[in-house]
Amino acid sequence: MIIVNHYGCCALILQKFLQMNKKIVIPVLLAAIIVAAWFLFFNKKKAEVVDEKLQAITVSKHSDAFNKSISPVMTAYFALTTGFVNWDTVAVAKASAELKTTLDSLKITELQKDTVIYESALGPLDNIKTELAGLIGDETIEKKRQDFNMVSQNLYDFLRTIRYDNSKLYFQECPMAFDDEKPGNWLSTEAESNNPYLGTKHPKYGSSMLSCGEPKDTLNFMLADTLKK
Numbered sequence: 001m002i003i004v005n006h007y008g009c010c011a012l013i014l015q016k017f018l019q020m021n022k023k024i025v026i027p028v029l030l031a032a033i034i035v036a037a038w039f040l041f042f043n044k045k046k047a048e049v050v051d052e053k054l055q056a057i058t059v060s061k062h063s064d065a066f067n068k069s070i071s072p073v074m075t076a077y078f079a080l081t082t083g084f085v086n087w088d089t090v091a092v093a094k095a096s097a098e099l100k101t102t103l104d105s106l107k108i109t110e111l112q113k114d115t116v117i118y119e120s121a122l123g124p125l126d127n128i129k130t131e132l133a134g135l136i137g138d139e140t141i142e143k144k145r146q147d148f149n150m151v152s153q154n155l156y157d158f159l160r161t162i163r164y165d166n167s168k169l170y171f172q173e174c175p176m177a178f179d180d181e182k183p184g185n186w187l188s189t190e191a192e193s194n195n196p197y198l199g200t201k202h203p204k205y206g207s208s209m210l211s212c213g214e215p216k217d218t219l220n221f222m223l224a225d226t227l228k229k
Contacts, residue, residue: 060165066110072102081186084196096136124158152186165221174213
């Protein structure tokens with residue numbers, strides 16, 4: 001009974017306190033409700049903004065027609081790179097022919113909405129086609145590699161000019177690609193070097209210099225363009 005009376009007294013005291021302090025308690029409760037509602041609403045809006053930014057990263061500024069036409073260009077170029085890595089002249093011949101076909105089908109006119117970019121891109125694109133024709137015509141893999149170096153340099157210039165945003169690319173450089181003293185360049189989707197100049201079957205080094213080289217530059221216009229929005 002003592003315990004019951006004790007709790008009963010506490011309840012009566014609390015009840016009287018609430019009755020006496022309605023003017024204080026009610027505003028406090030209302031303020032707490034408003035703060036809680038604002039906190040939940042703000043966090044929801046913040047999450048929505050983050051989601052929108054993440055979603056925007058996947059949106060290209062180029063047309064679908066252009067992106068669909070340049071995708072096989074890059075696929076053929078990477079196949080050509082792999083052919084040189086493996087010293088596979090058959091694969092090099094096949095990939096270089098595919099690269100020519102895809103370049104001829106490139107929807108370059110889709111870039112005309114930006115006159116400066118379009119006109120600046122025409123030079124490197126013509127150079128790619130010229131050097132590729134030399135690559136296809138040359139008989140030795142050594143000469144083909146020299147043409148490949150020029151194709152890669154001009155492809156890098158072209159992609160940088162148009163702000164290629166389908167993927168992140170690394171512009172690699174091997175400092176001893178030609179005669180152990182002249183550099184050679186190529187594009188890859190990985191930072192690790194898979195050297196198309198020394199490759200896996202070099203007459204002097206075998207496959208020991210396959211990883212020779214490092215990124216000289218990085219093309220990553222996907223994130224940069226997204227942050228401007």
